[in-house]
Amino acid sequence: MNKGEQQYLDLLTKIKDEGWKKPVFFTPEVLAQYEAEGKEAPYIKSVFGHMMRFDLKDGFPLLTTKKVFTRGIIIELLWFLKGDSNIKYLVDNDVHIWDEWAHKRYRKHCIENDIEVPTQKEFIAQLKEEDADSDFVKQWGDLVTIYGRMWRKWPASDGREIDQLQYVIDGLRAKPYRKSYVVSAWNPDFIYHMASEKNKNEVPPFCHTTYQFTVVNDRLNLALFQRSADVFLGVPFNIASYALLLQMVAQCAGLEPGEFVHFFGDAHVYSDHFDQVDEQLSREAKDFPQMKINPDKKEIDDFVFEDFELKGYDPHGTIRAPIANVGGFDAKDFKKK
Numbered sequence: 095m096n097k098g099e100q101q102y103l104d105l106l107t108k109i110k111d112e113g114w115k116k117p118v119f120f121t122p123e124v125l126a127q128y129e130a131e132g133k134e135a136p137y138i139k140s141v142f143g144h145m146m147r148f149d150l151k152d153g154f155p156l157l158t159t160k161k162v163f164t165r166g167i168i169i170e171l172l173w174f175l176k177g178d179s180n181i182k183y184l185v186d187n188d189v190h191i192w193d194e195w196a197h198k199r200y201r202k203h204c205i206e207n208d209i210e211v212p213t214q215k216e217f218i219a220q221l222k223e224e225d226a227d228s229d230f231v232k233q234w235g236d237l238v239t240i241y242g243r244m245w246r247k248w249p250a251s252d253g254r255e256i257d258q259l260q261y262v263i264d265g266l267r268a269k270p271y272r273k274s275y276v277v278s279a280w281n282p283d284f285i286y287h288m289a290s291e292k293n294k295n296e297v298p299p300f301c302h303t304t305y306q307f308t309v310v311n312d313r314l315n316l317a318l319f320q321r322s323a324d325v326f327l328g329v330p331f332n333i334a335s336y337a338l339l340l341q342m343v344a345q346c347a348g349l350e351p352g353e354f355v356h357f358f359g360d361a362h363v364y365s366d367h368f369d370q371v372d373e374q375l376s377r378e379a380k381d382f383p384q385m386k387i388n389p390d391k392k393e394i395d396d397f398v399f400e401d402f403e404l405k406g407y408d409p410h411g412t413i414r415a416p417i418a419n420v421g422g423f424d425a426k427d428f429k430k431k
Contacts, residue, residue, distance in 0.1 A: 096379040098155050101146040102333070103379065105325060106371050109363045113139030118364075121296065121422035123202050136418055140362035148337060150351045153382025154404070155337050157330045159374050161409040166191060167334050168402050175259070175394060177246030180235045185222045191331075192237060193218050194419045199296045200234045239297040244279040259343075262307055263394060266314065266347035275307040286422075298322070298421030305336065307343065313352030316340040321359040326367040326374070327415055332356070338402075341387055346394050370415045383407035 117137050120128075128135045148155040156162050169189045176183070181192045197214040204211045212220070221235050247255040262275040279300040282288040286299065305318040318336050323329050337354045344351040363371055388401035 096158065096381060098148050098152055098382060099157055099159065099379040101148075102157060102325075102329070103159065103375060105144055105146070105361060106363065106375060108144075109139050109141050109325060109361060110368075110371060110375075113141050113363065115139055118418060118420055119422075120418075120420060121198070121202070123205060124198065124419050124422070136365040138362040138364055140360050142360055144358040144361050146333075146356045148333065148354045148356070150337060150341065150354065154334070154341075154385035155354065156334045156383055156385075156404070156407060156409075158380040158382070158407075158409040159377040160330070160413040161411060162330050162334060164334070164404055164407070165189070165399075167331055167338065168399055170331075171335050171338055172397065172399065174240075174242035174245060175397070177242045177255075177257075179237050179240040179243045180226070180231065181237060182221060182226050182231050182235045185218055185235070190218065192240075194417060195237060195297045195421075196221070196235060198419055198422070199237075202296065203234075237297050238293060238295045239284045239300070241279050241300065241302060244281055244300070245277055248278075248281070249283075259394065263343060263346050266307060266309070266343070266349065270309045270314075270347065270349065273308055276304060277306075278304045280304060296422040301328075302332065302336075307340075309349065310352065312350065314340065314344040314347065314349040315352040315355065316343075317355040317357065319357045319359070323358050323361045324364065324418075325361050326363050326371055327417060329361075338385060341385060342394060342397060345387060345389070346392055364415075364418050366418075367415045370413045373413055377410045380408055380410075381406070 115137055118135065120135055125135060156164060166189045169184065169187045170191055173183050181196050184190070184192060193214060197217045200217055201211050203209070221231055224231050245259045246257050248258055250256050258277045262277060265272060265275055280303040283290055284293045284295065286294065289295070301320055301322045303319055303321050305316060308315055316336060316339065320332065323332070333354070333356060336356070340354050341351050383404055383406040386403040386405060391397050391401055
């Protein structure tokens with residue numbers, strides 16, 4: 095039995111059997127899209143408080159009960175590590191994880207200004223076609239609120255941009271046993287009604303609020319607290335992404351990778367994922383693969399896609415599911431105090 099993956103399958107089962115039904119917040123524009131398509135907006139079944147542990151000596155925790163988009167995970171993580179907030183890099187690499195949120199923002203702008211609304215496909219095609227320094231890409235490809243920016247370019251009150259992740263790596267190299275190697279993404283100045291005017295956005299508040307590195311038994315461990323978790327669609331990405339980040343930071347710091355510990359606040363499954371969950375639970379987990387990283391890379395900014403090689407991945411087939419374009423706020427409710 096793959097005990098690592100079984101933890102994930104047990105969480106799906108727990109949500110299915112014990113989860114509490116509750117509504118999801120969608121902006122009026124998104125609700126109008128559901129109505130135009132003749133669909134009801136999904137709800138969620140939710141549990142609160144859960145933990146999973148993945149020891150990297152047991153393999154790279156990439157789920158096998160469904161095929162996971164590994165290239166997308168690597169490209170997205172490299173994007174985070176750039177400190178970038180514009181999806182142009184993702185779009186150019188045909189990774190479309192964040193398309194819905196950029197399009198939602200532009201769609202709202204078009205509706206408010208009586209401009210013909212392009213489809214998401216048309217909008218993304220324009221982002222891909224135009225240069226990165228075009229006004230359209232700079233304005234509408236920028237999500238503003240994104241993990242990499244907070245990890246690598248946290249906006250300090252004195253105008254500096256703080257590189258939290260590099261601080262952690264430097265600290266692990268010099269004093270590996272300290273307990274203060276924490277990276278936070280939770281910045282109230284970018285969250286809905288708390289945000290300053292220039293920072294308000296439709297992207298949900300940071301789901302991965304904070305993570306911590308610590309050395310135990312001479313192995314580097316990483317713990318993530320995730321306040322909100324789309325367990326069927328998002329969490330398989332999250333597990334693999336942070337496990338890969340652990341491997342990369344361990345290599346940069348000259349340490350052996352240990353455990354990835356995943357803490358959840360609200361762990362939930364969307365109602366339009368229930369059938370897919372049943373299909374996944376009917377499958378038997380296989381052994382985890384191995385992720386090989388170019389051993390010559392010792393700095394976090396030097397990694398490129400070609401530095402990663404996945405070996406022994408033999409998953410069951412893909413299970414597709416719609417993504418819920420959650421988050422945002424009603425403009426009439428936004429009050430700057």
